[in-house]
Amino acid sequence: MVGPKEKRISIFEKIITKTATIANVRPWNSGNISEVDLHLPQVDFSKWNKTPVIKCRTSAMHYTDYTPSMWDNNEHICTLYIDTSHSGKGSEWVKEIKENDTLNYIHIDFENHYPVEDKQLVFLGDQTAIGHFCALQQLASTNAKINGYICFNNQQTAEGFTKNCPWLPLETLTGYEETNQKTAQLLEQLEDKENCIFYIVGYAKMVVSIRKYLKSQGIAGEQIKSKGFWH
Numbered sequence: 674m675v676g677p678k679e680k681r682i683s684i685f686e687k688i689i690t691k692t693a694t695i696a697n698v699r700p701w702n703s704g705n706i707s708e709v710d711l712h713l714p715q716v717d718f719s720k721w722n723k724t725p726v727i728k729c730r731t732s733a734m735h736y737t738d739y740t741p742s743m744w745d746n747n748e749h750i751c752t753l754y755i756d757t758s759h760s761g762k763g764s765e766w767v768k769e770i771k772e773n774d775t776l777n778y779i780h781i782d783f784e785n786h787y788p789v790e791d792k793q794l795v796f797l798g799d800q801t802a803i804g805h806f807c808a809l810q811q812l813a814s815t816n817a818k819i820n821g822y823i824c825f826n827n828q829q830t831a832e833g834f835t836k837n838c839p840w841l842p843l844e845t846l847t848g849y850e851e852t853n854q855k856t857a858q859l860l861e862q863l864e865d866k867e868n869c870i871f872y873i874v875g876y877a878k879m880v881v882s883i884r885k886y887l888k889s890q891g892i893a894g895e896q897i898k899s900k901g902f903w904h
């Protein structure tokens with residue numbers, strides 16, 4: 674539980690942060706994800722060409738990385754998909770915030786992940802990667818071919834994803850132990866592996882394991898973009 678002391682922001686943190694407004698919070702009915710809409714009137718989303726990351730103040734001197742996605746440059750609103758399944762200051766913060774609260778953040782930065790024109794995009798990740806994959810899809814051309822999977826830590830959250838994110842054409846898994854087998858199946862089904870870019874994002878051990886597997890199957894390093902999101 675985030676206490677009043679944690680919420681109160683010091684002068685130092687005020688100086689080093691910018692502010693956004695929480696426009697809406699939507700915990701999924703089934704599963705451990707909350708969608709958080711941020712209003713960022715000063716940010717020009719139209720300049721974004723790589724996957725963004727925002728460093729949010731979730732407690733006193735504690736900053737958590739989340740991925741802005743589904744941005745609307747007219748309304749100046751974007752959405753974070755936040756995994757609340759573990760006990761961490763970020764997940765506690767999400768459970769307490771409400772519409773019109775102020776969010777302090779350090780900056781919005783960019784990962785070196787972007788869709789490559791005319792390539793098939795293969796998304797392999799876990800439930801912390803929903804926003805990242807939505808962002809990649811938004812940056813890609815509308816006819817980009819996308820497939821892959823997201824690994825969830827329970828069936829309810831997997832069902833929540835299917836219901837709440839129907840635009841992402843990804844399969845769902847419900848355990849990290851399924852990822853290697855599923856990756857092998859996906860590779861078998863791909864018609865033109867040389868024309869694919871693989872984006873592997875989420876639990877660091879999973880990312881390393883899938884990356885190793887892809888390389889062992891002859892996928893070139895430049896076709897793989899990976900990022901461990903948590904340890």
Ligand SMILES: Cc1cc2nc3c(=O)[nH]c(=O)nc-3n(C[C@H](O)[C@H](O)[C@H](O)COP(=O)(O)OP(=O)(O)OC[C@H]3O[C@@H](n4cnc5c(N)ncnc54)[C@H](O)[C@@H]3O)c2cc1C
Pocket residue numbers: 726731737738739740741753754755756757758759760761762763764765784800801802803804805901902903904
């Ligand atoms: C570039 C980038 C973008 C990211 N985007 C998102 C995003 O859009 N949505 C999102 O949910 N996460 C995202 N993450 C991951 C998120 O920053 C981490 O999961 C972070 O550790 C959560 O912070 P916390 O304060 O809740 O927990 P922490 O205080 O960091 O960790 C508390 C404990 O929980 C464990 N832990 C942390 N995260 C998880 C998890 N997801 N599942 C199980 N155990 C965990 C830690 O190992 C630790 O033991 C992103 C990370 C990066 C680097």
